[in-house]
Amino acid sequence: MTTSTQSAGSVAGNSLRRGRRRPIESIVQVLLVAAALVSIVTTVGIVIALADPTIEFFQQVSLVEFFTTTSWTPTFAQKAYGVLPLVSATLVVTAIALIIAVPIGLGSAIYLSEYAKPATRRVLKPIIELLAGVPTVVYGFVALFALNPLLQKWWPTDNGPGFQNLLIAGIAMGIMIVPTIASISEDSMAAVPRSLREGAYALASTKMQVSTRVVVPAAISGIVAAVVLGVSRAVGETMIVTIAGGLTSDRVVFNPLEGAATMTAFIANISSGDIPVGSLDYDSVFAVGALLFLITFALNAVSIRMVRRFREVYE
Amino acid sequence: ENTDAAGGETKLSGEVKVDGSSTVAPLSEAAASIYKEEGGQAGVNVSVGTSGTGGGFEKFCKGETDISNASRPIKDAEKAACEAAGIKFKELIVANDALTVVVSKDNTWADCLTVDQLKKIWEPNSKVNNWNQVDPKFPSEPLKLFGAGTDSGTFDYFTAEINGEEGASRTDYTASENDNVTVQGVSGTKGGLGYFGFTYFEENAAKLKALKVDGGAGCVEPSLKTAQDNTYKPLSRPLFIYVSDAGAKKPQVENFVSFYIESIDDIVKEAKFVPLTEQQKGTLKSEFDALKAAV
Amino acid sequence: MSAPTLTPTRPEPSAPGAALTQRRSRPGEVAFRLAMQSCLVIAFGVLASLLAWVLIKGWNRLDSRLWTEMPTGLTSRLDGAGVQSALVGTLWIISLVAVICLPIGILSAIYLEEYADNTRWYNRLLELNIQNLAGVPSIIFGILGLGIIARALGLGFTVITAAIVLSLLVLPVVIIATREAIRAVPQSIRQASYALGATKWQTVSRQVLPSAVPGIATGSILALSRAIGEAAPLIVLGAVTFITFNPDGLDSAYTALPIQIYTFITRPQAEFAELAAGAIVLLLAIVLVMNSIAIFVRNRFEKRW
């Protein structure tokens, strides 16, 4: 210690000047900043990895062709570069997933947060969180070998779903995001202050009225954020659609009984396959990747907004 | 000399990197497994990737792998890439395959298709959507098509042989990297039709019916024999491994390839491919000897 | 107002003292409750039956051979095959992810929570960037890994490449969880420390971090378990699919459980599908055990201030 008065206790009038240097403080600061920069570097890396081939791609394929034509066959002899089939398949799968996951997830959340006994909630909530961690390759496997045969068996008409189809991929994906939506919306419902519920009960509300008129509206931005997160997981999910969704992409498909390639399925298939670096086909993977990146970027922006709003509501 | 090595008197170590065709992978995987058990070289680690024939060549020509599996011969562009990187290599035929055209067990009408009929079905922009468009004698049954993933060697080979141009194909069919999809799809669809390697048919013979193919000399059924003697035309094909010079210089790679060639019959049997003919085996040995001599 | 009126009909709102006993029947109420309850039951029912199905499908494979045996290319020996190399590969990768990702993630979180002045644009950008990275699909990280780490940096198709890619993938998860944990440490603890003359790093390292450990541990385990289950980026990275030896170093070839499962699914022999199910059970067991530990740690040790 540099100053002899350090331990002198309540000696009056000691100087308050900076006595000691504190090198550890500065070293730590540098380390922290360096660590924080890694995430920036990551983003820059992603942009660089995508940018070069994407620019090359668009030097040969016009943006107009890319966004307006309706066939995507870069690996065939007669090549076509309209990305819409991949986008439409992504949309269909995402929509199916949401149709399943939103009501079930939200219903589960309402039940857990408003109806379940605390003991029940204490047991079920962690299990839901646990299920959110099931690897997606598992859902792909299950969709292909368990769900789809069932679906085909139960299908009322003859021309039912094929071996791979968007419907089954969407269903599997819906099942996959239920825990995410349930868990996050439950969090935001649990964050609705007790005082609001009490206020409503004190006005002679029933439980359903409290749930639907007070808690859900108050938690709505959190719930929307959960749904947006679900959308972005669905859009970015790869394994399920690769395994169970099909690979066709020569036309825009909205019929969920057909198989079709989503953006991610295309990337996963092609980048493990037979195309030489630098070729237009290779670049097409990155162009689709860039589009996917931009889409999820937009979704994230929406979700971040939502979360922020939801944080501020009661402050 | 290579018998000594295979007998395990010299203790080798290091990696042998194999990558490429997913069709050929089972063959190299079987080779690696037998080598591990009987090769006597516990220190040698063989890895087999499945980047596809093209993906495999890409790595191969960058010098990232020692051996490349291929379900079609190397293309000129790929050759050029290898040359540019100074990679010399030898092409070795290690097995035969019969690309098998399959239909559902419920298909009672079709037994044999000519190459022209197949072309009519598969050619670009084909509008054939019903069996009776293939042959008026066939009943009216919607035709549903399944086929190899468009970035596979199998797709390249099939389109080249049937449609006359590599990659030229109609696009509105269920394409899949996963041949099990084709198995399931065809077996579950009365009017379904698909193609894949002979192994997948053999494993699923109970669910599927293989069509004979008429390449101009009458209907021939795909089988070990017709694939071997090349009478199953034009869809019988050889399967390759490519070994780089640089790889062959490494003792462990040389040792593995020697073993591969010595045990080729066992390997092919385990992987359930069509074995080489005696003549092919002779060529294989001499090609490899030439490679060793060159190194 | 005098005596309470016990009118049997629903009273005019202000009628004081009317009987409280005529319970209105509320069928909507019951239906709603049932609907919500069924959502929960369906969610659990479906998920449980899926897991049960995998378990049954892989039942024959659930013995020690699963992890003591290597995968085999010999169709005559599939019965005896296991996934040891994939399991060891997964363990290698995950240990490396822990070593790479956790320090960086935790330090970043400390920076953002304790040091960064979040009125500065660059700190807000940093924050936004992390939130955004958290939502980038994993396959994009595969593209990053392929283009930059494997090729441009020349690390090749090795264990370390996979570990770096997965580290970057789950880094935002670690950062966000750690920030939450740090934020949950009450301001009063920091103030008490400063009021005793402690410096910033003393306060952070001796008070904040120890108190945040349960939360950090939880977030870290959840991040690692996510990394374990990821297949998509490894597919793009061209992970090797057949390996009969265990990785022995950072530059070794590798395979991982999700990749192994994915390739098993594409093989024609029925045994492979079974083996895939067995491997899935193994993977699930690892992931679920890790998640349970995380959730247990959180519920058990997280301080309620």
Next chain:
Amino acid sequence: MNPDTTSRPAVNIAGVGAQPVAGHQPRAAAPVMELSGVSVYYGAYEAVRGTSMPIQEKQITAMIGPSGCGKSTILRSLNRMNDLIPGARVTGSVTYHGQDLYAKDVDPIEVRRRIGMVFQKPNPFPKSIYDNVAYGPRVTGMKVANMDDLVEKALRDAALWDEVKDKLKSSGLSLSGGQQQRLCIARTIAVKPEIILMDEPCSALDPIATAKIEDLMFELSNDYTIVIVTHNMQQAARVSHYTSFFTAEVDEKQERHGRLVEFTNTSKLFTNPTDKRTEDYITGRFG
């Protein structure tokens, strides 16, 4: 509001030098509610023990006492808000016009319609001011000829109308704390309850807002029976007709249990407390 019909309590807790003023006597009145031998448990823990007191009609009854003595707990037992706390249990009897509030066939939702509640922290719903007030009539299915009129009346009664009449569509959260609290009162009035319970309704407010609420409470006591919990003795003295003083006793197991020490009219309690503990508390010797 007719000042002649009401007697404003006016006990003044004086600092040194200030002259104490004895409070008015409360009006003669009949009890609307009666507590007798009420104990409230949270799980196995008996938070308040054997409380007996009447709630007089159209009077303001205050509950005071140190923190944790069970004031809120007792207050919540008066409209069965305790039902919402898992494990909470009430023994003894609480009657409302002679009816047992806890009888099997009593509908707690009906109870809460008759007996409204205003909370410590203003808790308007994150909805418009209008919707905040209209919420109660809507959920209780009141037959309302004209909702606008009803909202206006409630806001007028809560002395808030002039301040918000031009922004009924803006969020209740956009109001100041004091306004929010008056909004909560308006919301409660809108369902036309008979009794209004208030749990420290001013403790989150500044002195000016507090004064407004106190005035309002007093005016409301023309039409409503009011029970108020406060930690502020001065407030109890200023505003209430009756006061009950609670404290916490520590038993042999070192557990603390709330206890009603003294219930009487406010001026008596503050000028001439019977119990030594009451005196200690109001003279500031503890608390």
Next chain:
Amino acid sequence: MNPDTTSRPAVNIAGVGAQPVAGHQPRAAAPVMELSGVSVYYGAYEAVRGTSMPIQEKQITAMIGPSGCGKSTILRSLNRMNDLIPGARVTGSVTYHGQDLYAKDVDPIEVRRRIGMVFQKPNPFPKSIYDNVAYGPRVTGMKVANMDDLVEKALRDAALWDEVKDKLKSSGLSLSGGQQQRLCIARTIAVKPEIILMDEPCSALDPIATAKIEDLMFELSNDYTIVIVTHNMQQAARVSHYTSFFTAEVDEKQERHGRLVEFTNTSKLFTNPTDKRTEDYITGRFG
């Protein structure tokens, strides 16, 4: 602790019927700190305006006033705890033994070692009792001959030793609220500060614990200068030598700013306030 050397202030804020007792005069003393013209801003918002007052050595100075009038804000400006709030800014001068506390070369960490602080809610570290007390000496790098002795001394001075001497290794959080607050005081004493700031140190405590802390505070004023914020007038009257009364003024823009209304010795403030607002407050006419 020698009662003869101290003069215990004893103003009694009486309820009606209780006899007011005039407080003792504070000892003659020199100011250790001086505030002059201190304003504190949170961002653009001026929370407290131009405050000037001395802090006398080894005396207890109390700060009272309604909620939000800036008592805590001023208190925190005395040991630069405001530095930790982003956007907080202090103008005017705060001196400590004549040195400007906010001079460029002043080390805020050194400031806080000299001027300790005890908070409203007891906030022991989630460590053992021993480590709680030893924390300060360790982080400030005090040369300590025997840490055990130092810990014992601090705990004795905080009147906690007897209660915890057998469980020094158990967590500080395992203590009761009052004990925790005394632990926080012990922790502060352990770094041998000259001045101890206390922000409503008893408001989370029950009456018995409060009484203990008040006794302790009074004893500590033998050795330490103490500044205490309290919302409890009785407490200020019971415990302090000097009292400053703050209130909030509303300006033309409807913004509230804290203001020091009156600073004088405690007995005078409570018996004979100069300012009308002080009188209103202490007589309970508002707040």
